[in-house]
Amino acid sequence: xxxxxxxxxxxxxxxxxxxxxxxxxxxxxxxxxxxxxxxxxxxxxxxxxxxxxxxxxxxxxxxxxxxxxxxxxxxxxxxxxxxxxxxxxxxxxxxxxxxxxxxxxxxxxxxxxxxxxxxxxxxxxxxxxxxxxxxxxxxxxxxxxxxxxxxxxxxxxxxxxxxxxxxxxxxxxxxxxxxxxxxxxxxxxxxxxxxxxxxxxxxxxxxxxxxxxxxxxxxxxxxxxxxxxxxxxxxxxxxxxxxxxxxxxxxxxxxx
Numbered sequence: 001x002x003x004x005x006x007x008x009x010x011x012x013x014x015x016x017x018x019x020x021x022x023x024x025x026x027x028x029x030x031x032x033x034x035x036x037x038x039x040x041x042x043x044x045x046x047x048x049x050x051x052x053x054x055x056x057x058x059x060x061x062x063x064x065x066x067x068x069x070x071x072x073x074x075x076x077x078x079x080x081x082x083x084x085x086x087x088x089x090x091x092x093x094x095x096x097x098x099x100x101x102x103x104x105x106x107x108x109x110x111x112x113x114x115x116x117x118x119x120x121x122x123x124x125x126x127x128x129x130x131x132x133x134x135x136x137x138x139x140x141x142x143x144x145x146x147x148x149x150x151x152x153x154x155x156x157x158x159x160x161x162x163x164x165x166x167x168x169x170x171x172x173x174x175x176x177x178x179x180x181x182x183x184x185x186x187x188x189x190x191x192x193x194x195x196x197x198x199x200x201x202x203x204x205x206x207x208x209x210x211x212x213x214x215x216x217x218x219x220x221x222x223x224x225x226x227x228x229x230x231x232x233x234x235x236x237x238x239x240x241x242x243x244x245x246x247x248x249x250x251x252x253x254x255x256x
Contacts, residue, residue: 003025007039010050018047047111070102072098074157076161076169078138079154082154097118125163136156158178163200171248178208184214206244207241207244235249
């Protein structure tokens with residue numbers, strides 16, 4: 001039976017897991033021999049890359065995409081890559097936000113590649129019918145010989161980011177981002193809001209959007225979506241917005 005070579009299934013600069021390489025036809029002995037000979041290097045238990053080219057953050061993400069086909073870059077990372085997150089401070093270690101239905105693999109935080117991956121289990125945010133929303137992803141070319149990186153479109157990325165307000169993303173930063181989102185698609189937003197399961201995210205989206213009377217917002221009727229009932233305390237000591245029943249920072253209440 002024909003066995004695939006490591007070189008034929010694993011490009012330079014991209015990581016892969018042992019299970020994935022075996023599934024692509026690389027035999028156990030051939031895989032072990034590649035490790036012994038130094039053709040493969042171990043990045044973490046059961047995680048490999050070919051020697052000769054370091055794995056950059058793009059190669060890490062592409063490896064994740066190949067391992068978790070339903071996953072993608074999203075949230076703040078997707079906004080940044082589309083030129084919409086330019087308020088973010090530069091950091092020595094790059095952080096990327098990856099969204100997938102599966103739970104985070106145990107090996108991910110054992111990598112030492114100069115890139116921190118924040119894993120988001122997307123099942124907590126989206127209904128299964130999210131797959132019916134067309135054009136919910138964009139592509140970011142990386143290398144001519146490899147597939148593009150898959151990222152959330154701006155509309156989807158915004159809702160993903162709002163899930164982290166205020167625990168990991170501040171109200172002020174979310175508000176600053178919203179100021180730059182002048183040309184979102186109301187059709188995409190409407191479909192995504194229908195597929196979104198988070199009452200907090202939907203209420204927060206409409207509250208932030210209502211602060212900036214953009215033309216696209218006029219085409220979305222907030223009353224058509226399930227916004228739950230009762231008050232939601234998002235920030236202690238804040239001001240209650242009566243329309244969307246969420247507490248918001250005092251210094252942002254009523255400002256525009």
